[in-house]
Amino acid sequence: MPVSWNGTLSTGRSEPLSLAGLAWPIELRPHPRARAMRLRLDEARERLILTFPRRMSRRTALNWAQGQSEWVDRQLTLVQPGEPFVPGAAIPVEGRMIRLEWRQDWPRRPEMVGEVLRCGGPREAFAGRIERFLRALARTRLSEATADYASLAGVAVKSVAVGDASSRWGSCSSDGALRYNWRLILTPPHLLQWVVAHEVAHRVHMDHGPGFKALEARLFGGNVSAARAELRALGPRLKRVGRGL
Ligand SMILES: [Zn+2]
Numbered sequence: 646m647p648v649s650w651n652g653t654l655s656t657g658r659s660e661p662l663s664l665a666g667l668a669w670p671i672e673l674r675p676h677p678r679a680r681a682m683r684l685r686l687d688e689a690r691e692r693l694i695l696t697f698p699r700r701m702s703r704r705t706a707l708n709w710a711q712g713q714s715e716w717v718d719r720q721l722t723l724v725q726p727g728e729p730f731v732p733g734a735a736i737p738v739e740g741r742m743i744r745l746e747w748r749q750d751w752p753r754r755p756e757m758v759g760e761v762l763r764c765g766g767p768r769e770a771f772a773g774r775i776e777r778f779l780r781a782l783a784r785t786r787l788s789e790a791t792a793d794y795a796s797l798a799g800v801a802v803k804s805v806a807v808g809d810a811s812s813r814w815g816s817c818s819s820d821g822a823l824r825y826n827w828r829l830i831l832t833p834p835h836l837l838q839w840v841v842a843h844e845v846a847h848r849v850h851m852d853h854g855p856g857f858k859a860l861e862a863r864l865f866g867g868n869v870s871a872a873r874a875e876l877r878a879l880g881p882r883l884k885r886v887g888r889g890l
Pocket residue numbers: 843847853
């Protein structure tokens with residue numbers, strides 16, 4: 646335990662941990678007088694503060710906090726404004742900043758023209774059309790990348806689906822059904838590719854052991870831990886895209 650400048654023991658505050666399912670890292674604060682576990686948001690430092698009775702194990706407290714992911718997501722949408730799909734907004738798509746534009750007399754089907762995503766038709770249908778366009782683009786890119794990695798790994802994939810699970814970028818069931826978050830289309834392409842390489846590697850290994858890691862690295866061909874860190878850093882912002890109107 647570090648000792649502070651005046652010689653007293655520090656409060657034992659630890660570096661924040663990143664936990665799957667929680668959008669912000671979590672700082673643990675065991676407290677001698679705490680009677681129960683309590684979670685709050687530290688907006689300025691973009692982290693969660695978990696207070697818990699000192700006698701309780703960290704593991705127990707962390708397990709409880711991880712179960713609060715939906716509450717955390719709800720709080721985050723309150724404190725952090727969304728970035729709705731409105732004409733004039735700029736959103737990241739495949740690593741580029743794309744501006745959204747609307748004119749009533751343009752075709753209703755969104756079209757990417759250079760750095761502009763344009764869409765016509767009734768103004769009130771604009772946001773929905775943009776989101777459907779991005780989801781379809783995500784499905785296309787994710788299906789392509791999945792097919793490529795699956796053939797590289799010599800495995801079969803039963804299906805590829807795209808959704809918006811709040812806590813995960815991808816998942817792979819034991820029968821070969823892969824699910825991804827459509828927001829991966831908002832990331833630079835190598836991050837989408839890493840998530841796909843990760844899930845396809847689960848077609849061979851359903852754990853995260855050494856065999857899995859070797860296959861994941863071989864399929865991806867890039868720096869896995871750098872990609873994971875990049876995606877973790879981008880995540881909170883990407884979850885706000887298309888929300889709040
Ligand atoms: Zn995994």
